[in-house]
Amino acid sequence: MEKLQRSMTSILNLLNIRLFRILLFLILGLVMFLSMYSNVKPEKLNLTLFSIANQTIRSPITVEDKANTARKKQEAIDQVQDVYTVKKEYTQNQVDLITSIFDSVTEVNSEMEKEFSESEDANSEVAENQNTSEIVDEKLSRVKGKLTSGVTDEVSNQTFTAMIQAHPDDLAIAQDLTVTAVNNVMSNRIPADGVENAKKRVEEELKYTSLDAGVKKAIIELGRFAVIQNEFYDPKATEDLRQQASDGVETVKILEGQIIVEEGQLISRELYQKLELAGLLDNENSVRPFVGLAMLIFIIICSLFFIFDEMGRTENRQKQLLIFSIIFITALLIMKLLSLFTEFEYSEIGYVFPAAMGPMLIKILINERLAIFQAVILGISGSILFNQGITGTLNVIVAIYIIASGLAGILYLRQQNQRAKILQAGLFVSMVNLFVIIALVLLRNSQYSGIEYGINLLIAFLSGITSAVLTIGLLPFFEAGFGVLSTMKLIELSNPNHPLLRKILTEAPGTYHHSVMVANLAESACEAIGANGLLARVGCYYHDIGKTKRPQFFIENQINIENPHDKLPPLTSKNIIIAHATDGAEMLRKNRMPKEIVDIAEQHHGTTLLKFFYHKAKQDGNEPKESDYRYPGPRAQTKEIAIIGIADSVEAAVRSMSNPTHEQIEALVKNIISDRLQDGQLNDCDITLKELDTVGESFCETLKGIFHSRIEYPEMTKQKVKQA
Known part of the structure; x- marks a missing residue:
């Protein structure tokens, strides 16, 4: 697995180069073109006038029969009498x-x-x-x-x-x-x-x-x-009547899928003209379907390019692009394989395709927006691949089925972020598939036998279940191979029964309580500015895991015991406190925790100064270097880590206050944020001043809710004075 991760890392590093990203888009477009090439290739027939057709021939396109239309119009005009x-x-x-x-x-x-x-x-x-x-x-x-x-x-x-x-x-x-x-x-x-x-x-x-x-x-x-x-x-009235008669004649068309010649039928002059109109005898227009397919793929690839171009940080963007491409190509190849069975004249083979697999994987691994986009382009591709053996046609029915199936999986997983819910999503997709098929059958007024109804409904049901099974089976490979921290993975990591969380709870209960409080602050603040609130919450649970090495050296765990730092020199105390960040990151790495969680533990203090021990060292008559009393960093690289770092300081500071008022809380939050800014701790992340204001307001609202019962109002204070 480590070898796979190294390979993926190498590929992602290449995708940081614009040329290789463009190459990936070209490969994606080429795969689409090659998979659908045979489905749009016009069928050329070696037929001659007055020969016998050796097969039933259907029209691949809808085309106007201008000669017959003109003849019918002239007949209608001739029937009009003078006015x-x-x-x-x-x-x-x-x-x-x-x-x-x-x-x-x-x-x-x-x-x-x-x-x-x-x-x-x-x-x-x-x-x-x-x-x-x-x-x-x-x-x-x-x-x-x-x-x-x-x-x-x-x-x-x-x-x-x-x-x-x-x-x-x-x-x-x-x-x-x-x-x-x-x-x-x-x-x-x-x-x-x-x-x-x-x-x-x-x-x-x-x-x-x-x-x-x-x-x-x-x-x-x-x-x-x-x-x-x-x-x-009346010449004008006569002409108007003739024009009305001409306009009233419906355009004669050869419809897409319409049988032009039955097997064994003589190719008369009229049938020969129809074959020619349908492009079955003319090689000059054979390039048009390929140009049309290329243009359609170009639109899809351009849309995909702009969607990814507007996404977040470079590293995540390239990872998500590669995941999207692999899932889409996998789904496309499954679709192509199934489309080969259309030769057995089973037109509903498209219902077998696990249409919800790709969109559900994208929803879990990346986001809902890209999942919807994949459902749509899979539907478009399916309309071409499952064209019932009629080259150049579009199977709109299958396209609707694929899109509806994909959207059903996305919608069910919108609020269901646990891995166990994927199978339930598959059942939900199956129910939607059944409903869609029945609706389409009624809409087309199709006449099916009981056995045909049963087969179609069965394969639609299996499509939903298969989508869920494939999603569950493929998800661990993407999470492990790409190091993806999905929403479902975060939900699992937030389980209190996780070994590391139980370790914190049993060995450092004060730290555990502190982590939960910080999680409440950070999650609300992240959601207020559009950052990942769930990542912030779960990261907070583990950010102080390093304190479990020496829990008694941290004040939140010092219940009914002396503070050991009172007997230690400042430099030793500093080393113990600072070590919890690096120790925590190391413990998380050993337990194969996601990189995002490790980064939170390692970066949440950035390179901040341990002011207490720095000033204590000064008071002892030493001349300490400020750099010796700073955390090793690195500084916060993301908005979530920056917010967690501020929330960590804010919670600790407010907890140390006796009966804080609303005004004191607001002043404290502003001072801590200002101190972080002036110290340059937020220079490496893309958080803005406006977002920091929103974060501060969110902290104040959350803290007021937590500490409201401890706040004494003036009236209450006066009553206590009188009682004394």
Whole structure:
């Protein structure tokens, strides 16, 4: 195992170089491309026109059949008849025309009668004789003068004369009959070839009236004159209707997965064209699927690059990148192996894939964000690898199944950080798998037999269990090989039954209590600034393990005994106190504790000065070097260690105070943080001043909660004074 760890360390050192990181991304992309190459490679068939197909051929893509679409559109256009519209206003126009003719006659008669009544010969016999010839001519002339040439040219003089000579009552009846007849006939469609029939209908309506023969003949002529064509060809409406018919034709498509030719079928000219459209006969477009696959992989790799580029410290980032890559490649190879069984025409083989394995491992070993990302890219890869033997197609159903399965495992482990919960997560994933498969079957309205339902549900259940088993089996290799301190490992280390924690509890109970108090302070502060609170808590449990070598030399363990430092020289006391950091780190290393826990024990005091013994040495008349009374370090390298170091000092200082008030606690916390800053103890970690303010506020809140029962308020003090 040590040899494996050294190999991993060497690889991680190489990944610190940008060139090797880029090379790893290229390898990851190349593995993806090679694994999916055969699934996107277009199938080329050696078929000729009028040959017999030796296999059933399906379309690998969805493509428009433009020739058939154009033919169907033309058929729809040809079925559209010309559009003719009726000019309804023509009816009123012709009625108005007839009315105006009768009105003109009536007006002229009225004018002439008025003029005649005013003349000198009004009562003479000569005037009466003139009324039958000259006056009629005069009236005819005046009536024509009131009308347009279009009317006067078409209507005969006999018609006008008959109207002029008609009795006013007969003229009114003739007008009503003519207007009614024209309106009735013109209300119907009158195409160009139906005008004569319409004129005959008017004539039929007027010929059986009881009017004088001359007047009857006149109104028949007027009726025939008034009836005209009112239905005309409308090119715009016709074109619009043809366009609607064309647009209403659905595009003819050859669908992805659609059977183009059945086995043993003759390749007709139409089928040959369909094969050509589907790209099964054309080698010119064979590079397109590979370009598309390369572009998709490029997007995935770029996304992965930016995600890791935004992550934390270099060492952890490279380790996490390598873990992510190994897990993803492993999952991809399992998927590729299973996809080979699609040749046995079992389309649901993708349900066997342990889809939750990769995301659960990433969730435990790295973080939730990358776990979700892996679930998504595994789903995308699965949609290509499990394409049911149809090259270039995407199996969206399997993609949904893989993503849902992966997310289910991540969600279950979100708050479940114990190793024993992985198997429960597998059962939960199995239940989700069953639910998803049933939902997809109902969604597609698929018709499965009882046996097919049972097989699909069984393999979906096994997929979840297999995911959990593989996760449990692979997790120790990653933890040991990469030295990964996972959340589950931290939970296990926090168990009070751990041998080292029991050692502290039995040999140095005061130190154990102090460690728990520091853990409470550090965890809250770390979570307040977004650092790893669980790591801080567990690290605090072990940070003073070195004190178990000489527990009585530390004040928290000196219960009812004298302080041995009172009889020792300052330099000796200093050596004993300082040794607990190095001794603790050494003990943790011997017990194969994670590096992060060892670093906390070794660095939590940094290079701080043991002020008490330094000043004691000065008081003894010596001239000690300040460097001789400092911890060997190194200084805190992470936010968590820096916060633990401050919390350690704060807890010890507050515990030594008698009945601390809120103000005293706040002042003490600020002084300790300020002292650490001025002493340069925080220079090697990336904690900011703003974060330090947040840490100080968190310490104060936690300490107020711990020591509130010991705080005496002014009112309580006054009552005690009075009682005394």
